[in-house]
Amino acid sequence: MLEKLTTPRTxxxxxxxxxxxxxxxxxxxxYYYDVAIKIGINAIVVVGLNLxxxxxxxxxxxxxxFFGLGAYTSGVLTVYYGWSSILAxxxxxxxxxxxxxxxxxxxxxxxGHYLAMATLGLxxxxxxxxxxxxxxxxxxxGMYVEPFTLFGWELYGEQTWYWVIGVLxxxxxxxxxxxxxxxxxxxLRAVHGSEVAAQVVGVDTTGYKVLLFVVSAVFxxxxxxxxxxxxxxxxxxxxxxxxxxxxxxxVVLGGMASTFGAVIGAVILTLLPQLxxxxxxxxxxxxxxxxMLTLIFMPxxxxxxxxxxxxxxxxRKP
Amino acid sequence: MSLLRVENLxxxxxxxxAIADLSFAIQVGAIHAVIGPNGAGxxxxxxxxxxxxxxxxxAIFLEEHNIVGQAPYTLAKRGLSRTFQNLQxxxxxxxxxxxxxxxxxxxxxxFIAAMLRLPIIVRGDRQCREKAAELMEFVGxxxxxxxxxxxxxxxxxxxxxxxxxxxxxxxVLLLDExxxxxxxxxxxxxxxxxxxxxxTGVTVVLVEHDMKLVMNISDYLLVLDFGKKLAEGTPDxxxxxxxxxxxxxxxx
Numbered sequence: 001m002l003e004k005l006t007t008p009r010t011x012x013x014x015x016x017x018x019x020x021x022x023x024x025x026x027x028x029x030x031y032y033y034d035v036a037i038k039i040g041i042n043a044i045v046v047v048g049l050n051l052x053x054x055x056x057x058x059x060x061x062x063x064x065x066f067f068g069l070g071a072y073t074s075g076v077l078t079v080y081y082g083w084s085s086i087l088a089x090x091x092x093x094x095x096x097x098x099x100x101x102x103x104x105x106x107x108x109x110x111x112g113h114y115l116a117m118a119t120l121g122l123x124x125x126x127x128x129x130x131x132x133x134x135x136x137x138x139x140x141x142g143m144y145v146e147p148f149t150l151f152g153w154e155l156y157g158e159q160t161w162y163w164v165i166g167v168l169x170x171x172x173x174x175x176x177x178x179x180x181x182x183x184x185x186x187x188l189r190a191v192h193g194s195e196v197a198a199q200v201v202g203v204d205t206t207g208y209k210v211l212l213f214v215v216s217a218v219f220x221x222x223x224x225x226x227x228x229x230x231x232x233x234x235x236x237x238x239x240x241x242x243x244x245x246x247x248x249x250x251v252v253l254g255g256m257a258s259t260f261g262a263v264i265g266a267v268i269l270t271l272l273p274q275l276x277x278x279x280x281x282x283x284x285x286x287x288x289x290x291x292m293l294t295l296i297f298m299p300x301x302x303x304x305x306x307x308x309x310x311x312x313x314x315x316r317k318p
Numbered sequence: 319m320s321l322l323r324v325e326n327l328x329x330x331x332x333x334x335x336a337i338a339d340l341s342f343a344i345q346v347g348a349i350h351a352v353i354g355p356n357g358a359g360x361x362x363x364x365x366x367x368x369x370x371x372x373x374x375x376x377a378i379f380l381e382e383h384n385i386v387g388q389a390p391y392t393l394a395k396r397g398l399s400r401t402f403q404n405l406q407x408x409x410x411x412x413x414x415x416x417x418x419x420x421x422x423x424x425x426x427x428x429f430i431a432a433m434l435r436l437p438i439i440v441r442g443d444r445q446c447r448e449k450a451a452e453l454m455e456f457v458g459x460x461x462x463x464x465x466x467x468x469x470x471x472x473x474x475x476x477x478x479x480x481x482x483x484x485x486x487x488x489x490v491l492l493l494d495e496x497x498x499x500x501x502x503x504x505x506x507x508x509x510x511x512x513x514x515x516x517x518t519g520v521t522v523v524l525v526e527h528d529m530k531l532v533m534n535i536s537d538y539l540l541v542l543d544f545g546k547k548l549a550e551g552t553p554d555x556x557x558x559x560x561x562x563x564x565x566x567x568x569x570x
């Protein structure tokens with residue numbers, strides 16, 4: 001039992017849950033809750049994106065687009081068409097699922113720079129559509145979204161949202177860890193390690209890449225929907241290029257192919273703009289700098305690098 | 319009925335014929351070798367058989383089914399498995415995980431079951447890990463079970479690749495220069511391993527450019543030169559074939 005608790009899997013999940021439960025003791029007011037919720041939302045998107053980018057080794061610079069698509073589907077359907085929040089959220093999932101599936105096959109034949117460019121283009125197209133179709137989306141001015149309601153119960157206030165997002169974060173980390181530690185997960189990592197080797201032992205590599213592209217897009221769409229209801233206001237920024245870059249930077253900084261690393265990346269890079277609130281204009285520059293420095297000095301990312309160091313230290317002791 | 323049969327197979331790269339009008343058949347069992355100098359088209363032939371290259375002309379039959387145009391992963395289902403001349407090991411995984419990937423076709427691959435980590439996945443994975451460890455033992459790299467692939471020596475990785483190919487439980491195992499880069503002692507050990515594999519009922523086809531090496535262990539040889547069949551037959555026939563002696567042994 002004790003042995004099981006110290007495995008990265010169970011132990012890590014436990015630590016995450018304990019932190020989420022205890023954190024409110026240190027959150028003096030709703031501003032801090034708000035930051036924690038935004039961290040949680042980013043973390044869930046990044047945990048999903050990490051499956052694609054970190055584990056399967058397929059870059060996507062378009063996931064901000066899927067986040068925005070989820071957000072706007074929820075916003076438009078609930079506000080203008082009177083759909084219930086949960087149905088609108090599911091509609092977003094279906095829409096993003098179908099779009100990402102249709103696009104994934106041609107796009108994932110590409111690799112490296114070409115894949116990056118294609119996904120970048122995809123994200124930009126989504127954000128342009130959201131900006132230009134102002135009769136539906138409010139255009140660059142954004143739109144207001146009503147709170148999330150479920151069976152007459154209104155999800156409102158930072159403290160309630162904190163627990164919802166907290167539970168969802170634990171669930172998503174659990175799901176991601178499960179996927180990685182399964183035949184499908186090994187197949188994915190094999191795609192990263194040697195695609196041709198995976199193919200000749202029977203792995204449908206394209207199929208898996210498409211599947212993970214869709215799964216990670218759906219993670220983003222779900223969180224986009226919830227973000228729309230939580231913040232009450234959405235704008236094309238959520239679907240924008242910078243948001244996509246932010247997400248990828250979180251994956252890279254925290255650690256490619258490390259689910260907990262993805263969470264840490266989200267924590268650091270969501271906190272950073274809060275700490276740098278006086279330097280708003282430089283935010284993008286600083287993100288770029290972090291991305292560059294990470295790739296140069298610890299290409300494996302924060303968590304894998306630190307855990308390797310730790311193992312090394314422990315290994316050297318007699 | 320032949321297990322694997324190639325008919326009038328040709329592959330050209332920008333006007334250069336890597337393989338030209340090649341026909342041969344491989345029967346069940348035993349060890350077959352495709353030999354020829356570097357550039358004779360051996361690896362191209364393997365790549366076509368395993369679906370990585372599409373032939374320009376001709377047909378390939380596996381158990382009398384034409385398999386041209388099928389994706390590599392479909393061919394794996396039909397019983398083809400292979401290793402690579404330049405190692406294709408997943409360096410981002412541990413040694414045993416590499417072999418476990420080889421078991422892919424024999425595992426429950428339901429994504430939903432995996433996401434929820436149902437007992438069937440946990441149990442399947444445990445058996446898979448044991449089986450993979452057994453295979454590593456079989457090919458002689460048992461002590462590296464828990465090692466990261468990127469921390470293993472070259473010779474062990476060559477064997478690990480064989481273990482991964484065997485994990486798929488192939489009918490035909492294609493080995494692309496299994497002894498490339500190995501010293502004489504390691505080469506002798508690989509020879510023994512190949513013979514051991516053949517006794518388990520797997521049909522082995524290997525590519526090798528070192529002729530002396532394959533003469534010892536092969537039951538049947540196919541000699542290629544500039545993409546064409548120069549000769550085929552038993553080691554005795556080959557070593558007495560004047561064409562082979564002229565083109566390969568003598569001229570080399």
